Every structure is written in C-alpha cells, then in structure tokens.
Amino acid sequence: MSDTGKAEGAFRTIGEVTAATGVAPHVLRYWESRFPELRPVTRAGNRRYYRPADVALVERIQRLLGTEGYTVKGVQKLLASEGRGVQQPASAPNAALAAMPALRAIRDRLQRALDAA
Known part of the structure; x- marks a missing residue:
C-alpha cells in the first residue's frame, strides 16, 4: 500500500495525482489535451481516475518539461515516436x-x- 492508503495498482483522483506529483489540476487537464497518450478513465460527472501508468506518464512529462528542457512539442514528438515503435x-x-x-x-x-x- 502507498502513503495514501490505497493499493499500488488503485486508480487515483486528479487531487491525489496533484498531491503526489505537484502538477496542478489545470495543468493535468491541459496535458490531456496535448498528449493523446495521457487518457485517464472518466466516470459520471466527467471525474478523472488515473491508472498507475497514467501517473508514471505524468511524472515523465513533468521531468521532460521541467528538468530536461523539452518543449511541449518536443515531448509530443518523443512520445509519438515511442508509440509508433520508432527506435533511435x-x-x-x-x-x-x-x-x-x-x-x-x-x-x-x-x-x-x-x-x-
């Protein structure tokens, strides 16, 4: 179990992802519009539930944009090339x-x- 009291594989709400990563909710919603790979499950009332893979992707996007100096367009190209199986x-x-x-x-x-x- 994680520090939130949930199992490691449990879905996370947008608030829990914000608390874990430090990425604001409006930024997460923006990233969803820019990165097709980031698609949390949506339920009634348009509530978002992030899978562990989604949280890992949020952390990776945050690292690429914030630490490694990528632009949004650069991250889009990187993720798209990985999705197509393009090998460097x-x-x-x-x-x-x-x-x-x-x-x-x-x-x-x-x-x-x-x-x-």
Missing part, C-alpha cells in the same frame, strides 16, 4: 548522455554571465 540508433542515447556534462557546463557559464550582468 543505439549510439544516439549514448552520445546525448556523453554530451550532458558539457551542456550543463555551458548552461552554468551562461547563468553566471547573466547573474554578473
């Missing part, structure tokens, strides 16, 4: 991971320059 070349993820420290260093230098200005 094996070297592409490794090259991107290898470039991360250099990109972070550039970002940090730019931030210091902006702070100094």
Whole structure:
C-alpha cells in the first residue's frame, strides 16, 4: 500500500495525482489535451481516475518539461515516436548522455554571465 492508503495498482483522483506529483489540476487537464497518450478513465460527472501508468506518464512529462528542457512539442514528438515503435540508433542515447556534462557546463557559464550582468 502507498502513503495514501490505497493499493499500488488503485486508480487515483486528479487531487491525489496533484498531491503526489505537484502538477496542478489545470495543468493535468491541459496535458490531456496535448498528449493523446495521457487518457485517464472518466466516470459520471466527467471525474478523472488515473491508472498507475497514467501517473508514471505524468511524472515523465513533468521531468521532460521541467528538468530536461523539452518543449511541449518536443515531448509530443518523443512520445509519438515511442508509440509508433520508432527506435533511435543505439549510439544516439549514448552520445546525448556523453554530451550532458558539457551542456550543463555551458548552461552554468551562461547563468553566471547573466547573474554578473
């Protein structure tokens, strides 16, 4: 059981997803309109119930947008390519991971320059 008192596989309400992820309800509803992969079950009164896979997708979208710097359009393309089974070349993820420290260093230098200005 999770900290909400529900079983791990139980459906979550929009309020519970908001509490667990920190993503506001209006943002969740917006993401539902932008990402066809995010489709919670709707019941009477248009109440949303999120499956564990939906919650995991919300967390992933949040990470991609907030931490990894993707745009909404970029996340849409990424999720669409995964849904179609498009595989990236094996070297592409490794090259991107290898470039991360250099990109972070550039970002940090730019931030210091902006702070100094």
